[in-house]
Amino acid sequence: MERAIAADRTVVLANARVWPAGDRVVVRGGAIGPEDADGEVVDLGGARVVPGLVDAHVHFPSWALGRRELSLFGTRTLSEALERIEAAETPASDWLRGRGWREEDWPEDERPTLAALDAVTGEVPTALRAHDGHTLWVNSAALQHGDAEADDGVLREQEAWDFFDAFAAASPQETLDAVRDALPAAHAMGVTGVHDKDGGRGAPEAFAALRAAGELTLRVWQSVPEPDPARGSYVKVFMDGTLGSRTALLLGGGGMRLMGPDGLAAAVRSAAAERMPVAVHAIGDLANREALDGFAATEALWRPLGLRHRVEHAQCIHADDIARYAALGITASVQYSHATSDRELAARLWADRLDRAYPYRQLLDAGVRLAGGSDAPVEELDPLAGIRAAAECGLTEDEALKSFTAAPAWLEGAEDRRGRLSPGCDADLVVLDGDRVRATMVGGRWVHGAPR
Numbered sequence: 001m002e003r004a005i006a007a008d009r010t011v012v013l014a015n016a017r018v019w020p021a022g023d024r025v026v027v028r029g030g031a032i033g034p035e036d037a038d039g040e041v042v043d044l045g046g047a048r049v050v051p052g053l054v055d056a057h058v059h060f061p062s063w064a065l066g067r068r069e070l071s072l073f074g075t076r077t078l079s080e081a082l083e084r085i086e087a088a089e090t091p092a093s094d095w096l097r098g099r100g101w102r103e104e105d106w107p108e109d110e111r112p113t114l115a116a117l118d119a120v121t122g123e124v125p126t127a128l129r130a131h132d133g134h135t136l137w138v139n140s141a142a143l144q145h146g147d148a149e150a151d152d153g154v155l156r157e158q159e160a161w162d163f164f165d166a167f168a169a170a171s172p173q174e175t176l177d178a179v180r181d182a183l184p185a186a187h188a189m190g191v192t193g194v195h196d197k198d199g200g201r202g203a204p205e206a207f208a209a210l211r212a213a214g215e216l217t218l219r220v221w222q223s224v225p226e227p228d229p230a231r232g233s234y235v236k237v238f239m240d241g242t243l244g245s246r247t248a249l250l251l252g253g254g255g256m257r258l259m260g261p262d263g264l265a266a267a268v269r270s271a272a273a274e275r276m277p278v279a280v281h282a283i284g285d286l287a288n289r290e291a292l293d294g295f296a297a298t299e300a301l302w303r304p305l306g307l308r309h310r311v312e313h314a315q316c317i318h319a320d321d322i323a324r325y326a327a328l329g330i331t332a333s334v335q336y337s338h339a340t341s342d343r344e345l346a347a348r349l350w351a352d353r354l355d356r357a358y359p360y361r362q363l364l365d366a367g368v369r370l371a372g373g374s375d376a377p378v379e380e381l382d383p384l385a386g387i388r389a390a391a392e393c394g395l396t397e398d399e400a401l402k403s404f405t406a407a408p409a410w411l412e413g414a415e416d417r418r419g420r421l422s423p424g425c426d427a428d429l430v431v432l433d434g435d436r437v438r439a440t441m442v443g444g445r446w447v448h449g450a451p452r
């Protein structure tokens, strides 16, 4: 890895097209230097330079481990999934782990079953997470490890997570190795920071170990399931399930309520006692309404503390609630790629409320701040793909870029130091050739593709 630019050294990235304006960036040590400073010149040949991209919703260890696991993404039938499972290498760890199947993508009469999975896996305990991670397909050998009841081999929501975490999850060492290996892959996508969501799955420990070893080249804003400032930056809780699992909580009935407004209010109060903001997962229109109810009920407590709360996903919102988002100042942490990849599914399951689905344009027009994320490993950890998908959702490129730069910086309370390339800011930036990442810098250090 390239060393950081020494504190007394100045490098001028010249002949650049800097977003939103300018033709050079001065880097002095780990920070952006004065605009007119002289130094060692690197000619970028007209390449574009943008602030470092921050993925505001990523399950980094899950994504990192997923790069080493069986992929069932894109399977169109049960037998196609079974073929891939049967062909999978016997894992070095004792469990066969995989991810990515989605029963909605399979013919109506084909469902994951215990018998079908047993037939191709035998004695190897097998745990296969669905595309969105909210459903788990297991075999008989896996079920022998736990006391879960799953006659059909399928566990959902909390039961799925509890089973996976207790029996099938990777060891801390496997997780640490996977996270370390994945850092260069993230930087190759222009990622300089993440808002991680795996606070309950070993992320704080893995990132802390890498930081202590001087190996952490990524800025991390970490969720935790309980208020714990020593381990995390914000608290993450859940109002409902997902579109794909048909567990998103809907106005007029349907879905699964994992937490109501009172539960969220209690979570906000206990987080506020530790001066931590809350991120709440809310997908259905009723879940979004109840999330706003919870934030509204506690506003007198958190507003004076300046806590910057957010709703994760915000996929289906009644028109009345869009104005409430703006009035409360709640950030919508959204994944543009979901809107494009879930289009068919939403058209089917939310046919009666499609006008409320993925209302990113309406949120922006109402003055709501959008933060952009991938939800990797559900989608690729690729902010540029997110920016392209945002265009399909009616956003300008500037708006999409802000959601991956200025908005996450604001959520971290770091808007004075990051999210833009002004003198005094951290030297986090990405050099782009068209739609390709040529180089990525974090804190004055090239972490991908140093140009010269």
Ligand SMILES: [Zn+2]
Pocket (backbone or CB within 6 Å): 057, 059, 197, 375
């Ligand atoms: Zn997620």
